[in-house]
Amino acid sequence: MHVLILGGTTEARRLAETLVAGAVPGVRVTSSLAGRVERPRRPPGEVRLGGFGGVDGLAAWLREHHVDALIDATHPFARTISFHAAEAAALTHVPLLAVRRPGWVAVEGDDWHGVESLEQAARLAPVLGSRVFLTTGRMGLAAFAGCAEAWFLVRCVDPPGPPLPPRSEVLLDRGPYTLDGERDLMRRHRVDVLVTKDSGGAATAPKLAAARELGLPVVVVRRPPVPQGVPVAEGPEAAVAWLERIHPSG
Known part of the structure; x- marks a missing residue:
């Protein structure tokens, strides 16, 4: 199973580490980084840098590289790539999951x-x-x-x-x-x-x-919304469980 992680976050890097370590058998991991940071922390597995060229470019990449699952673990405010991912996943019928860390909550004194x-x-x-x-x-x-x-x-x-x-x-x-x-x-x-x-x-x-x-x-x-209809996981552990559900044989 080829998993493409749209990354650049701590959660994306942790997910790549977990998958490369064998949490789900038979998984090939590619992490995509936007390249906006001069010295990004590269996750394990295959890494690509730069944009895809919009929805059509991402869809073409998913097809060309035979991607079986797409995980959007970008920054909660990376709205454009998240909506591009939703459209490209729909075009190619690739399962999509959004990984979003919980937002902050005000407490007494704030x-x-x-x-x-x-x-x-x-x-x-x-x-x-x-x-x-x-x-x-x-x-x-x-x-x-x-x-x-x-x-x-x-x-x-x-x-x-x-x-x-x-x-x-x-x-x-x-x-x-x-x-x-x-x-x-x-x-x-x-x-x-x-x-x-x-x-x-x-x-x-x-x-x-x-x-x-x-x-x-x-x-x-406040955060922009996740594209309608895209399931959301709060962290890498939940993302691993989602991968096991959609591809239980590994």
């Missing part, structure tokens, strides 16, 4: 402000504070380019390209992060509002706890 887009976050953040800790990644920073009334600490893995907020400092760093580190960072830069996507997971969650401790408002960009 001051969260939910928005539907980065554009909405850019309008709201300067209303809530004047020194913004922006942790939405380097893609989509153009939404904040017109925010001249606030200062931004922009954290991302790779150097971002223009446009950036006119008053900003770029911090290049990769998680996982710690509560002490996030608290110290916010205090040192006198941050008074945090902006984040609801990515879920433990690696970047300490910033939420730090904001709670410091009494800071948090602008949370």
Whole structure:
């Protein structure tokens, strides 16, 4: 059975590791990485880099490489590839599963402000504070380019390209992060509002706890929906169980 994992996340890498180790007998694993990170952490098994060229390109790849199962384990905000995967899977009759880590849940003491887009976050953040800790990644920073009334600490893995907020400092760093580190960072830069996507997971969650401790408002960009009709698993273990159900003989 040839399994194509649309990856780039911790869950995708863990799933590839589990399958290559033999969790489901007779499986060939190919992981596809978008190539947006300069030094991606390559999972075990076969790896391909770059896009497919839209729905038709992905469908052609599935046919050419005789893919038996497609697993979309991309970032929860990688909306385009998820919808392309759903359309390509339907065209080729390849079973599709989406792997999505659970989103974050507000607890007592949190001051969260939910928005539907980065554009909405850019309008709201300067209303809530004047020194913004922006942790939405380097893609989509153009939404904040017109925010001249606030200062931004922009954290991302790779150097971002223009446009950036006119008053900003770029911090290049990769998680996982710690509560002490996030608290110290916010205090040192006198941050008074945090902006984040609801990515879920433990690696970047300490910033939420730090904001709670410091009494800071948090602008949370809600996730886009998974394409209608696509089954969802919360992690690699559930994805392995799904593969065993659709191909029980291994």
